[in-house]
Amino acid sequence: MARHAPWALVVLLSGAFVLFGADFDMTYVIPRRLLRLGAMLVGGVCVAWSAITFQTLTGNRLLTPAVMGYEALYLLLQALLVLLLGSAGVVLLGAQGNVLLAASVMFGYSWVLHRWLLREGQHNLYFLLLVGLVLTLLLGSLTQFVQLKISPGEFSLLQGVSQTSFNRVQGAQLLVSALLVGALALLNRNQLNTLDVLALGRDQARSLGVDYPRVLRQQLALIAALVAISTSLLGPTAFMGVLVANLAYRLATSYRHRLTLALGSALAIVVFLIAQLLVEHLFNYKTTVGLLINLLCGGYFLVLLTRQRSHR
Template identity: 35%
Template structure:
């Protein structure tokens, strides 16, 4: 192997030659998601779906005072369907947003919730009550306000990302840090304003602030539902690009992807999803993290075509089960987040301990 030897024929570039005796069946059987892994994941999906459907049916029919099949029974069930649709919208938004966010930022600890999205929502709500009294609480309710708030949150996110990811900063860790600091700052500002409220104002505000499935703003559903569906579908369609983004900026660029544009686009879609979810049911700090982490642990795949819908399904299952337990077992409808954090946190720790990695 002389170093001076010139290459065989520099004029032509032969493709990597397929090696003889490498049967194609080998490629099939040892495909990354081999048959066993695929069957396991399919089983998981079916299991989760069954659990989700069971919880949904439970929410619809449990404690229905009317006899099964009567007109009144269906009436009550129909009213509960609205709740389930809200849950589904929130679950898909939070699940997909968190997975996409964590891929774009190459971290599995921070979620869009921690990045100031929800504290912005809290600050807006608190600010309205602080400035205009109880009348303010009604001022932030209504369709124009919903749209305005959504636009505000998306604008906030794009400004933050645009500023921090381009130009002379272009630093992901800096962006995450600034996001966390802004989130913390807005949270403290809200707490400070809440201190100065009268008890009755505070009461009204607290009722609005808890992440509450039961009093989801169903009037917003006709807008939130299509928005979330469209954005989630776009994310899914770009799933293969997300797979490449996950390899890191250098590798993604080498593979011909405009990494920064891709990341900005993902973060923009994440901010739309988060704005919809938060406007609908308020802050859900833990749900996205829990759903995403459980999805990584359970499905064990790098493919976003699978991860994105799976995270939505996991989030939906968590929420419906928690809602069912709260409403029909403990008779304590209201803050579903409490159950999510308690049981979900426990499940998360157990899974983490058993697997030993994030």
């Protein structure tokens, strides 16, 4: 029952989101909303998938790509692009070029992380969290430093990129992203059982014949692609991955990734839909989706942190 409820909610909320107060306006309102809905669907899948996989790889339930600095890196890249190319140059690069560039930078970051995770010994959770925090802060201040160097027009362009929003998505970009995510899901189908074994811990998985270094390489590359897609589609999502992953574990009552990934995706989409509905119809655009999501998910992250501590 608990497994299907989130999907039922997705359908219900999607219907409400597309139709509420639209007067069946097929020329403008509904197509625009469908576009935003598409961004939420694809983005939600990316956020949940990358977060859950990352947690399985690192063997703990607090780390996500966002916490480990992937999104901060994306923002720094955007700031540098604006600084070096100017706003005209960024427009010239286009959404597709931007995604490709972002993806390649994240592949690089994934590669560094993978070297580091493979080193023997030190895998203290709080140490990793601290590294993520410091990296995020460092990249964040670098981004601010760059922001001070650019013109107000360019600054507002950058401001737009650095917030969660479903409004900037374009049809072609959405289509390419959806196809990419679909292809990745197909390619990754056979790896789900391996991820299940990895949940036993990396040593136990290795003694069950999992080639851990290879799986780590593949999955971190996958995560880089997913984060690049989701951040370019809807901006950084910060703590959202932690929330949906942990809620998914709780509701799934099973360790199988087949279930937790599906549930997590549904939950992410539900969170997006609720936030967007609230922004559009309750707050009348006086607040942002990112603000609402961060409030909710950041709070939950704190709860998780304190709970983990009291368990020790």
